[in-house]
Amino acid sequence: MWRVLAASALFLFPGAxxxxxxQPQQQSxxxxxxxxxxxxxxxxxxxxxxxxxxxxxxxxxxARGEQGVAEKDVVLFLAQSLKRELERQGMRVILTRxxxxxxxxxxxxxxxxxxxxxxxLSLHVSSTGKPGIATAYSQTPPMGTMPxxxxxxxxxxxxxxQLAFIADSRRLAEFLQIQLAQKFPGxxxxxxxxxxxxxxxxxxxxxxxxxSSVDLPDAKPLExxxxxxxxxxxxxxxxxxxxxxxxxx
Amino acid sequence: MSRQFKITLAILLMGVAIGAIYFRGLHREILRxxxxxxxxxxxxxxxxxxxxxxxxxxxFKTQIFWASLSSPGTLEPVEVELPQTDEPSERARLALDTLxxxxxxxxxxxxxxxxxxxxxxxxxxxxxxxxxxxxLANKTPSGISSEMLAVDSIARTVRAAVPTARRLKILVQxxxxxxxxxxxxxxxxxxxxxxxxxxxxxxxxxxxxxxxxTPGTLKPxxxxxx
Numbered sequence: 001m002w003r004v005l006a007a008s009a010l011f012l013f014p015g016a017x018x019x020x021x022x023q024p025q026q027q028s029x030x031x032x033x034x035x036x037x038x039x040x041x042x043x044x045x046x047x048x049x050x051x052x053x054x055x056x057x058x059x060x061x062x063a064r065g066e067q068g069v070a071e072k073d074v075v076l077f078l079a080q081s082l083k084r085e086l087e088r089q090g091m092r093v094i095l096t097r098x099x100x101x102x103x104x105x106x107x108x109x110x111x112x113x114x115x116x117x118x119x120x121l122s123l124h125v126s127s128t129g130k131p132g133i134a135t136a137y138s139q140t141p142p143m144g145t146m147p148x149x150x151x152x153x154x155x156x157x158x159x160x161x162q163l164a165f166i167a168d169s170r171r172l173a174e175f176l177q178i179q180l181a182q183k184f185p186g187x188x189x190x191x192x193x194x195x196x197x198x199x200x201x202x203x204x205x206x207x208x209x210x211x212s213s214v215d216l217p218d219a220k221p222l223e224x225x226x227x228x229x230x231x232x233x234x235x236x237x238x239x240x241x242x243x244x245x246x247x248x249x
Numbered sequence: 250m251s252r253q254f255k256i257t258l259a260i261l262l263m264g265v266a267i268g269a270i271y272f273r274g275l276h277r278e279i280l281r282x283x284x285x286x287x288x289x290x291x292x293x294x295x296x297x298x299x300x301x302x303x304x305x306x307x308x309f310k311t312q313i314f315w316a317s318l319s320s321p322g323t324l325e326p327v328e329v330e331l332p333q334t335d336e337p338s339e340r341a342r343l344a345l346d347t348l349x350x351x352x353x354x355x356x357x358x359x360x361x362x363x364x365x366x367x368x369x370x371x372x373x374x375x376x377x378x379x380x381x382x383x384x385l386a387n388k389t390p391s392g393i394s395s396e397m398l399a400v401d402s403i404a405r406t407v408r409a410a411v412p413t414a415r416r417l418k419i420l421v422q423x424x425x426x427x428x429x430x431x432x433x434x435x436x437x438x439x440x441x442x443x444x445x446x447x448x449x450x451x452x453x454x455x456x457x458x459x460x461x462x463t464p465g466t467l468k469p470x471x472x473x474x475x
Contacts, residue, residue: 055431055432056431060431062391062431063390063391063392064391071391105427124392124393124432125392126390126392126393126394126395127390127391127392127395128390128392128394128395129321129322129392129394129395130321135393135394137393142440159436159437188322192393192394192397194393194397194433195397195400195433195434195437195439196393196432196433196434197427197428197432197433197434197436198432200434208393210392210393210394212392212394213392
């Protein structure tokens with residue numbers, strides 16, 4: 001039922017996805033004595049589903065510390081912890097892998113790309129760097145002008161999936177980095193941009209968060225970053241949603 | 250019995266002595282062969298590369314981008330003088346070899362020491378192609394930050410040495426690879442013209458690496474006016 005409502009809302013108000021038009025609730029809440037009330041109450045736009053991507057898996061252990069701390073295990077632990085906590089807050093969360101399994105970049109992107117409205121977060125742990133800090137990355141924009149966002153229904157070349165979302169991804173990365181810098185002292189003040197393979201394939205706002213580092217005797221200090229990460233993501237997503245309309249012409 | 254025992258013991262001792270001498274020699278041989286094998290790539294590189302013909306006393310100045318010690322995660326240009334050559338691709342080769350071989354401090358290294366630049370081509374349309382040995386993919390520390398730093402140091406060093414290069418393609422053992430070490434995309438080209446495509450933007454106010462290559466100003470969505 002929810003899906004039908006969501007789909008009809010999308011069909012009726014495709015602009016609500018990107019908030020280029022005023023929010024439907026705002027319209028209905030404004031008193032309009034001349035016009036009769038709309039016959040059907042307009043459903044709220046669907047909440048974005050958070051797709052969390054614990055990077056690597058199976059034979060690909062990602063970064064590996066000399067003491068055996070493996071990126072793939074740490075990010076899976078963090079992703080599961082984030083899912084638990086954020087779902088408790090009422091968010092819908094999907095993981096791109098449930099256990100120590102392999103998934104291609106394309107597989108992971110597909111999980112998000114089939115959803116009408118999602119936010120993609122890829123979790124990573126670096127090999128090197130100052131311990132205990134977190135950096136958000138969004139896709140580097142191409143040279144020249146930013147491409148116009150395509151019609152949401154039009155097909156998009158797989159390799160260019162992220163192109164139309166680079167500005168949104170950057171905005172999400174900025175909100176995330178503000179929070180991360182507060183939770184994890186020493187983290188940079190502003191996010192980075194990079195040619196991250198995984199982000200390039202996603203047709204939604206997509207950000208990679210990299211913690212540092214696997215160069216530790218055990219994974220406990222990294223696992224203890226979970227509550228700070230949860231709060232950062234929760235707050236950043238709230239700010240991201242609130243400003244979804246303001247950033248657009 | 251005792252005499253036989255003594256003879257046997259003497260023969261055995263002699264055997265051990267001969268063995269010890271022989272094994273020492275063998276060990277040296279093995280080391281020599283290991284060294285030969287290691288330098289095979291080096292030899293190939295020497296053979297396939299035309300010698301630098303310019304007189305050694307003429308030098309050209311360029312910038313090599315190594316990791317910054319003062320602000321980790323960013324690059325810092327170092328002015329170097331390399332033997333003058335009129336061939337732009339040769340300049341890039343010399344610069345990249347220096348980038349790999351001679352960081353001022355081990356902490357400033359951006360590419361693994363084992364990496365070799367196998368080939369460097371400069372096409373007429375301004376596309377630079379740098380082909381590295383597989384150590385680049387295998388030995389670069391896996392991670393977005395470390396891989397970006399590696400790619401960025403290559404791109405900026407090439408641009409400083411060959412200002413006419415417009416874009417850079419990085420190959421590993423002559424092949425296109427999906428990522429450098431699991432994160433950073435190498436399937437496309439890196440834009441060398443204008444703002445650096447790969448610039449790490451994580452240092453806020455301190456992001457300006459050098460006046461010539463200030464990281465591109467990234468406009469968040471709010472900067473896109475109607």
